[in-house]
Amino acid sequence: MTSHSVLKPQPRPEILAIDPYVPGKSRVPGVARVHKLSSNESPLGPSPRAVEAVRALAGSLELYPDGASTALREAIGRRYGLDPARIICGNGSDELLALLAHVFLHPGDEGLYSQYGFLTYPICIRAAGGVPVVASETDKTANVDALLAKVTARTKIVYLANPNNPTGTYIPFSEVKRLHASLPKHTLLVIDAAYAEYVNRNDYAAGLELASSAENVVMTRTFSKIHGLAGLRIGWAYGSAHVLDALNRVRGPFNLNGAAQAAGVASLEDVAHIEGAIAHNAVWLPWLAEEAAKLGIEVTPSVGNFLLLTFPKDRGRTASDADAFLTARGFILRALAAYGLPESLRLTVGDEEANRGVVAALAEFIRGKSD
Numbered sequence: 001m002t003s004h005s006v007l008k009p010q011p012r013p014e015i016l017a018i019d020p021y022v023p024g025k026s027r028v029p030g031v032a033r034v035h036k037l038s039s040n041e042s043p044l045g046p047s048p049r050a051v052e053a054v055r056a057l058a059g060s061l062e063l064y065p066d067g068a069s070t071a072l073r074e075a076i077g078r079r080y081g082l083d084p085a086r087i088i089c090g091n092g093s094d095e096l097l098a099l100l101a102h103v104f105l106h107p108g109d110e111g112l113y114s115q116y117g118f119l120t121y122p123i124c125i126r127a128a129g130g131v132p133v134v135a136s137e138t139d140k141t142a143n144v145d146a147l148l149a150k151v152t153a154r155t156k157i158v159y160l161a162n163p164n165n166p167t168g169t170y171i172p173f174s175e176v177k178r179l180h181a182s183l184p185k186h187t188l189l190v191i192d193a194a195y196a197e198y199v200n201r202n203d204y205a206a207g208l209e210l211a212s213s214a215e216n217v218v219m220t221r222t223f224s225k226i227h228g229l230a231g232l233r234i235g236w237a238y239g240s241a242h243v244l245d246a247l248n249r250v251r252g253p254f255n256l257n258g259a260a261q262a263a264g265v266a267s268l269e270d271v272a273h274i275e276g277a278i279a280h281n282a283v284w285l286p287w288l289a290e291e292a293a294k295l296g297i298e299v300t301p302s303v304g305n306f307l308l309l310t311f312p313k314d315r316g317r318t319a320s321d322a323d324a325f326l327t328a329r330g331f332i333l334r335a336l337a338a339y340g341l342p343e344s345l346r347l348t349v350g351d352e353e354a355n356r357g358v359v360a361a362l363a364e365f366i367r368g369k370s371d
């Protein structure tokens, strides 16, 4: 077929090989009271200061925002002791994860991630013309040796979510350093630390230290989780001047809207709100894990704000049966067939009412099915 006979614009073939990312459900037809526990959002919502900052901006919507997100980068720099020049803000960390693939993958290069890694990684890799390569996990946890075994001369980017979504598992910082130490210098290690604030383990670190010292490490973070600002789309990345320079050349000139920038600054200042969100999770994550385990559900140990629950394969007792049962009662969890985890559902920590309610509904499901 010559190009003249093609009757409509043709996307690159690798684009059509992408399965689009499907976000968590948020509505149940016919059910009035719905608890959305499917997208790892914060049950505490945003800081009131962030809400106020957005309101204050409503009078000047005709103005372009600061294209460099200067105040927000400076606020992040103050909060974490970082050089704002080495911070880039994104329209959600999603934007930055995608830009990294576009910038660092040449056509046919490989992008590596682990088996149950966050689903946008293969999308980012394919969209950039790269080849996704998957390393197997052990106990639903990234395995550094398995990742290293898949590294070839063509591996230009490695995505590691730590902790990982949807499993909730993490690897100690010593393991992240071991991974980095064995990667070629031309391979970029992207440490996606979207859930870092929730982790309370002594052997965990988000990756600032590595991203500060190594030329080939970038750490990404988000305001969508602990800050409760998913709707405004605010992410950021920290890395070497070399990496930042490339990203800044290709990002949209005004990629963060003004409301996002203002809310991000205000949220960082509200330390009590962030601590409240951490404290809430520290109470309810273990409570949900214990209650689910008491019901005989397999619970993967999680350090995030969500739990991976695995159900039996017997008819009537499966994850999809549980999903239908819970959804009909207004509890929306995340089905994970797209992750290769059809036997599991992901449950986000909610407010007290949602947490108690979902456990009661799970108990009803399990009892009803075993009687």
Ligand SMILES: Cc1ncc(COP(=O)(O)O)c(C=O)c1O
Pocket (backbone or CB within 6 Å): 039, 040, 091, 092, 093, 094, 095, 118, 161, 163, 164, 165, 192, 194, 221, 222, 223, 224, 230, 233, 234, 235
């Ligand atoms: C591991 C991980 N990385 C990145 C993101 C994207 O976050 P953002 O809302 O900043 O795009 C998510 C959101 O669910 C996530 O789970």
